[in-house]
Amino acid sequence: MVRNWGVVAQRMVPPIQGGPLLGWVGPLLVAIFGGVLRFVRLGEPKAVVFDETFYIKDAYSLLTHGVERTMLGNADNPIADKRLITGNLDIFQQCAQPVDCASFVAHPPLGKWMIGLGELLFGMTPFGWRFTAALAGTLSILIMARVARRMTRSTLLGCLGGLLLALDGLHLVLSRTALLDIFLMFWVLAGFACLVADRDWARRRLIDRFGGAPIGELGPRLGLRPWRVAAGVCLGAACAVKWSGVFFLIAFAVMSVLWDMGARRALGLRQPYRGALSYDVPGGFAALAVAPAVTFMASWTGWFVTAGGWGRNWDQATSSGPLFFVIDSVRSWLNYQTQVLGYHSGLEDYHPYMSEPWQWPLLLRPVSFYYPSDLPPSACGAGECSQAVLGVGTPALWYxxxxxxxxxxxxxxxxxxxxxxxxxxxxxxxxxxWFYYAIADNRTMYLFYMIPVVPFMVLAIVLVAGLILGKERASSGRRAAGAATVGAFALIVLINFGWLYPVLAAETITQAEWWARMLMRSWVTAAPK
Known part of the structure; x- marks a missing residue:
């Protein structure tokens, strides 16, 4: 018999400060604020920015053909990009056979399908191909606020987490650009939030099933855990955007098992670890191994059901019946994945904005996404004008x-x-x-690879803010001093973000104003002419 069952239950699942209504209204308001920053002037610049030239074409190809196919133009051919913007979509090369159009792509399809959704809704325009990136960025702010609230049991701290994410410069830039990384971050954060919700759900289930009754050595089976299944789907989606999602999948799967062991130990079971291994791990395998694998494979549906994908070998696959079709298709797909792995391992091309992972937290080398060199003086009313999109985090937040x-x-x-x-x-x-790839493979890497980590940087700040604020029973003087400290930090981040905003969102300013915002010489490859 567990004594003081109410105390045990409250310790396992502490109450959250503030009611459910406030717990939604606050995060929603913060998300709306972040959404305004991301959607206003989303179509600016009216140009193809950085690697958008690859992903927007692949996305349109997926919408049109179900797979990525070769299109006229590349990063060195701006004519194709201009035709995209003017709406002329006759940009696929003429091919004798579908396989002649097959394009080798180094990332799974889901992120490009998400970009394609915006193109489907709003056309092949800058707003259209950036729409879902802005939507994912905005929703991630809401998720950030909600998961920070659940972890700290404080609506105020949850809203602080959402606000800080909304004010991060790198998050803003990637939310306004049709690259894959914002979708990777979104699905990683969503999967993490589902696992945190599952942690509460599982502990409540343990409490409800016993409620102070005699406890066996292993404890109960918890049955289907919907939040953990949802986490598996989200983390599988992260892998279906970029392979690097697998790092989070493995880490969070282990984390979930450790949480289950901890929950059974907190309940007072004699054999909590054996109970978790017997009752929780099998379901965890289904949720965090099978569900992600199914999600990842589902993202390749277009490749499996059409003939035009890279390495598809369609004629051979369809030559000997349904069973051979499946076996040969899987074999061809696995061979394709091996090629992709080899591509990533050997990616060593020099880029002027490449950087190393130990440089990222200090923002030593951000990426210039856009900087036209031919702006007329009339654009800003000065002798020299600048319009820039610089992929950099808000320094006050990162430092x-x-x-x-x-x-x-x-x-x-x-x-x-x-x-x-x-x-x-x-x-x-x-x-x-990324340290392994930097040391072992000398791989070409960029600062924006850090975007999936930014929510956890924000969480670290939120947790420390909770320590600074102190508990509710702390003295009023302590609480006031803590609130002033946390509020001052948030205000500094807001001011820093506002100062950088023109070079994050392609506002036209004087070149002197642009230079003033280049906080380090390493932010600039060479002085603009």
Whole structure:
């Protein structure tokens, strides 16, 4: 018999401050604020920005043919890009056979399908191909606020988390650009949020099934866990955007099992680890291994059901009956994935804005997404004008995250608090693997690879903010001082973001104003002419 069952239950699932209504209204308002920043002037610049030239064409090809096919033009041929903007969509090369049009692509299709949805709804225009990126960025702010609220049990801290994510410059730029990374971040954050919700759900289920009754050695079976299945689908979707989603999938699967063990131990079971291995791990395998695999494979449906995909070998696959079709199709698909792996391992081409992972947290080398050199003086009313999109995080936020992460490490070592450990795991899963590629493969990499990690940087700041604010029973003076400190930090981030905004969102300014916002010489490859 477990004594003081109510105390045990409250410790396992603490109440959240504020009612459910406020818990939704606050995060929604923060998300609307972030959405305004992302959707206003979304069609600017009216040009193909950085690697949009690849993904918007692949997305349109998926909509039209179900697979990526070769199109007229490339990064060195602006004529095709101009034709895209003017609406002339007759941009596929003429092919004798579908296989002649097959295009080798290095990333799975889901992110490009998501870009294609915007093109389907709003046309092959800058607004159209950036629409779903802005939508994913806005929704991620809402998810950030809700998951931070659940982890801290504070609506105020949850809204702080959403606000800080909304004010990150790198998040803003990628939310306004048709690249894949914002979708990777969205699905990783969504999967993480589902697992945090599953943690609460599983603990409530354990409490409800016992309620102080005699407990066996292993505890109960929890049955179907919908939040964990949803997490598996989301993390599978992350892998279906970019392969690097697998780092988070593995880390979070292990994390979920450890949470199950901890829940059964907190319940007072004699054999909590055996109970988790017997009852929770099999379902966890289905949710966090089978569901992601099915989701990943489903994203390739267009490749399997059409003849024009890279390495498809359609004629051979259809020559000997249904069973051979399946076997040969899978064999061809696996061979394609091997080629993709080899491509990523050997990607060593020089790029003027490439950087190393140890440089990323300090923002030493951001990426210039857009900088036209032919703006007339009339564009800004000065002798020299600039219009830029610089892929860089908000320095006040990123430099604040560094000591926050150190504080969270200290907190975790001292207390083993699950929130600190989870935040550190998410950060490590998205950052540390790149060190291997930098050292072993000398791979070409960019600062924006950090975007899936930004939510965990924000979480670190939110957790430290909670420590600074103190508990509700702390003295009013302590609470006031803590609120002033946290509020001052948020205000500094807001001011810093506002100062950088013109070079994040392609506003036309004088070149002197542009230079003033280049905080480090390393932010510029060469002085513009």
């Amino acid at each position: 604040g995250a560094a000591p926050a992460l150190i504080a969270v490490i200290t907190w975790y070592v001292a207390t083993r608090d699950w929130r600190a450990g989870t935040t550190l795991l998410g950060f490590a899963a998205g950052w540390l693997p």
